[in-house]
Amino acid sequence: MEKAQFKTKKAILFSLLSFIGLNLILQVYFKSLTLDEQMHIAAGLSYLKDWKISINVEHPPLVKVISSIFPYLANEISLPSYNDFKPYKGWSLLLWSIDSIKTNFSNLDLLTFETRIFPILLTLILGYLIYKAAKELFGEVVGLIALFIYCFEPTFLGHGKLVHTDVPSALFYFWYFYTLYKIYNKPCYKGFIYLSIIFGLAIVTKFSMLILVPTYLFVVVNIIFKKDWKRYCKILPLMAFIPWFIIATLYFFRISRLSENEARLLIKWLYLPTEC
Template sequence: MNRTATAIAAFCRAVIRRVCTPVGERWAVVLLLATQAGLLGYSATQHSPTFLEPAILASGISHWKFGRFEPYRVNPPLVRMVAALPVMAIGCKTDWDRFHEYPGSRAEFALGEDFIHANGRRSLYLICLARWACIPFSLAGSYFTYRWAKELYGGGAGVFSLVLYICEPNLLAHGELITSDAACTAFFIIAAYTYWQWLRSPTWTRATLAGGGLGIAQLAKTSSLILIGLWPVLWILWNTLKPRTQQLLQQPASNSRDPHIPPASFHTSATSHYFQFATIIIIPLYIINIGYGFDGFGVRLKDYTFVSSMLTGLNNPGESGNRFRQTLAGQIPVPLPRQYIMGLDIQKRDFEDFGEPSYLRGEWRTVVGGITIFMVSR
């Protein structure tokens, strides 16, 4: 038993020594990413489509064909548009007869059913192709996990973090699908990494990259909205808690009798820092609008028809209205695409009343919001 344990320990030490060399580290990263791609690619061929995938794929095709973003508007279109590319390249049958549009409508599920009916058994092959197109999202998340950990703690930590990311069951399960969860996770990491780089060493190049990372994350899933609120908090904490080495520039030397004049670059850099942060927050607005082709940009708030109680001001979720219609705020043009705003409203309506009973803590309940279930499950 002791000999076996000693042999295993010696083998592990030898592997670590090999991996910790620059060449070994590079090969380890390449092999691990190739393994991840293989696992996800194989899983995509073996598992049947989920309930959401036909609706997502049909919606992505509709975005390209018609330039409309009503189908599946509860999430931004980036992932499903990427998923639709190989399917459109080889050709598929579509049926749009059941498309409908009214306040709160979700036509994507009917479109998904009709897509399956139109393509028959071939739809399994088409969905597999769409899944393969989304594998690079997971690979990007893996790579930036490795890179961030390496910059923090060294190459060994980077490889170890990469192994953990690749082997995480939820990431393996969602990474093979065309749903937006795996892509959202990857873009969360990329956005956080680029923002961290800017916080450490603010430059205009890094500010632009951080804004771009934050913007792409917004196009992956509406969950990424939390970053828009989180980034200012982290910025304030970073500038409050970090060592204030800049203060040394304002202090005269102890043996100097001349009045000290702070260098002009000190104030310039501080001003530049504020403008860079503003740029990081503004760039995502532009990227979101690009993702929707600026469809419905600048529509006044009063011209929307909402269905969530929060935005209608009515007691019944699903009843249409607009609480801002007769207010001064209603005159404000919204600097976001119309269907992006409508998607947020519909998602909020679903949280308020999904229309189906929910099972929570041993009981079927008629009114339990998705937020409540999420918080309890944590």
């Protein structure tokens, strides 16, 4: 009886994940690239080609890079000069992105599918994590109910396939606190390493994930002041190195001064005074 129930629950789990996965894949052919996607894809191609982050810098590079891997490997990429489009001011990035895509890709349907593979995979991972966390907290049935709600939630059905930062950032945000919860219940070296990796990936997914920094620092301070701190202090150098390495790798180990446009964006986002 228990074995039959186990098989039934696993079948429901597989069916729900298959439903949202197939739903997102089929949507790929019914929804063309959005304006933001075109800019993210073109920027990702430029990152892989030039090994530097100089375009569309208002978003971290992770989603743009992984979504552009397949089209970059399958084609000989030749991008127009971004400087030629700067006179168009507010429209320069969009016009450059459209021209970049038209220049390099004749089959836009194939490009759309290739670039949306990784976003769909991340959406599936988020669904499985929601199921797993709910199952550990409240049992198998609640886990399946949580996954059912997720699979029919319009936001994820609509955005889960797009080359945007929203769903990936939701994934790493949720994954971070799920890992933190597991560490709280059972501290271990492996858990701290996982937390460091997820923290680094979150930071290079969306700038608003900087909200995780205080909690990460709290974890570090908590390790230092634990009674058995000598047992876990060995992990502290890795907890500093791993996020730095992930961030540095995605930015191709390049540090440059802020451009005029970047400085203007920071002033706007942080509500800084424009005059001293």
